[in-house]
Amino acid sequence: MTITAPKAALTGLVAAGVVALLAACGSAPSSTSTAANSKYLPCIVSDQGGFNDRSFNQLGLEGVQEAAQKIGSSYKSVQSKSANDYLPNIKSLIQQGCNIIVASGFNLVAPVKQAAAENPKVNFVMVDDNSIKADNVKPVVFNTDEAGFLAGYASASYSKTGVIGTYGGQKLPSVTIFMDGISDGVKYYNQQKGGSKKVIGWDVASQDGQFVNSFVDLNTSKTIAQTMLGQNADVLAPIGGPIYQGAASAIKDGGKNVALIGNDADVFLTDQNGYNSLFLTSIMKNIKPTVSTIVQQAASGSKFDNSQYVGTLKNNGVGIAPFHDFASKVDPGLQGELDKIKAGIIDGSIKVESPSAFAE
The missing domain is CATH 3.40.50.2300 (Response regulator)
Incomplete structure (x- = not known):
């Protein structure tokens, strides 16, 4: 029997205490909504699991969508069908004027590292990896x-x-x-x-x-x-x-x-x-609230915080x-x-x- 992953609408995952959980380990961004940076453009690239994976790609996208709504901005997303799409997709988002790009998954590490080095004015959120050491890359990992x-x-x-x-x-x-x-x-x-x-x-x-x-x-x-x-x-x-x-x-x-x-x-x-x-x-x-709050902080005009965030039981991550x-x-x-x-x-x-x- 051949199984194919179906297409589906995204569903929400609500998690309380997002500010507290980020404050407890890594940065402590404010989750206050603001429309002052409505031209700020958050973006996200998936790995080949796609945004209908019912998992971290979907949750990352929902976090970007929530942040965009709260800051009064639009957002852009691009889905990768294979590993060959990763770097071209990231470059496409950069060309479209993205201020911050969320990368979902360990397999995106190499293209994010390259793109971050080539585009120091674009910020990145690297979910599920902490190996990239750069001023414009925030590692987000979970124990x-x-x-x-x-x-x-x-x-x-x-x-x-x-x-x-x-x-x-x-x-x-x-x-x-x-x-x-x-x-x-x-x-x-x-x-x-x-x-x-x-x-x-x-x-x-x-x-x-x-x-x-x-x-x-x-x-x-x-x-x-x-x-x-x-x-x-x-x-x-x-x-x-x-x-x-x-x-x-x-x-x-x-x-x-x-x-x-x-x-x-x-x-x-x-x-x-x-x-x-x-x-x-x-x-x-708790990827959705974590990504949402990081993007909101970055959009607030404060200096981009590249300190590592580690989600634990203690901080509700x-x-x-x-x-x-x-x-x-x-x-x-x-x-x-x-x-x-x-x-x-x-x-x-x-x-x-x-x-x-x-x-x-």
């Missing part, structure tokens, strides 16, 4: 291992077979950090409960596992998911934007009671393919979604346990230490 830890614990609590499967789109730090958190959360559950539940598809010690090698190949994603279902997994966490749709299709075809873990957005809310009811929870990055349709299916005491674990991660009494985590 999703912290939220992944909570999702891993929840997965272990829910799983009846004791097998949790996870795999990634590509082997990138911004992907494997999720997988580290999930694996460590399952391990912590076993320590606390005397359990023997396991993760397949990722090994923390070797930092190796299974990958689609694409963020858009839903058929390979489905094949990997089917293999994991054959290994008795009843929770699947495909990390990489729209590849969850391949896993969801495998679950539907298999006819078993299997739960999905979403990533980046609350995919229960953003999915428009009829897979909503499959999601136990999602590991979220990351988190997990509600259980939605699974609320009546999880252990009644699970939410209380997760609240205590979250507090422990925040105060440091519970260590979450992915090699891909970012220093705050």
Whole structure:
């Protein structure tokens, strides 16, 4: 069966405390609306996952749209179909007079680095990477291992077979950090409960596992998911934007009671393919409010702040979604346990230490 990612209208993801979360780590931009800079033009370029990925491309676009509305400006967006489009798309936005360009995804690092060096008067927001050191590039990264830890614990609590499967789109730090958190959360559950539940598809010690090698190949994603279902997994966490749709299709075809873990957005809310009811929870990055507030600050006329922003549980930059349709299916005491674990991660009494985590 061939699966193609559908087109869909964008949906919102509301996250509270955006000013507080940015202030807590990195810059503390003001979110005050202003029309004084109505000619200020915010822009965004997607990676090949596209703006209908129900994930970080979509959330980044929504952040730019929200910022444009609040500053009384228009905005421009350009979607990349392949890696060959990245640099030409960025150059096109520069030629159209963009003042700030948001780049969604690790794969855009090289073209952003080149464009930023060649155009020092244009500012960039680099989501999911902090390797570019330049006055006009603000790195925005997320310690999703912290939220992944909570999702891993929840997965272990829910799983009846004791097998949790996870795999990634590509082997990138911004992907494997999720997988580290999930694996460590399952391990912590076993320590606390005397359990023997396991993760397949990722090994923390070797930092190796299974990958689609694409963020858009839903058929390979489905094949990997089917293999994991054959290994008795009843929770699947495909990390990489729209590849969850391949896993969801495998679950539907298999006819078993299997739960999905979403990533980046609350995919229960953003999915428009009829897979909503499959999601136990999602590991979220609060990309929309972060991008919106950074753009608003840049438009305010103050000096561009290129300091690194790290989203954490403490500053509400990351988190997990509600259980939605699974609320009546999880252990009644699970939410209380997760609240205590979250507090422990925040105060440091519970260590979450992915090699891909970012220093705050």
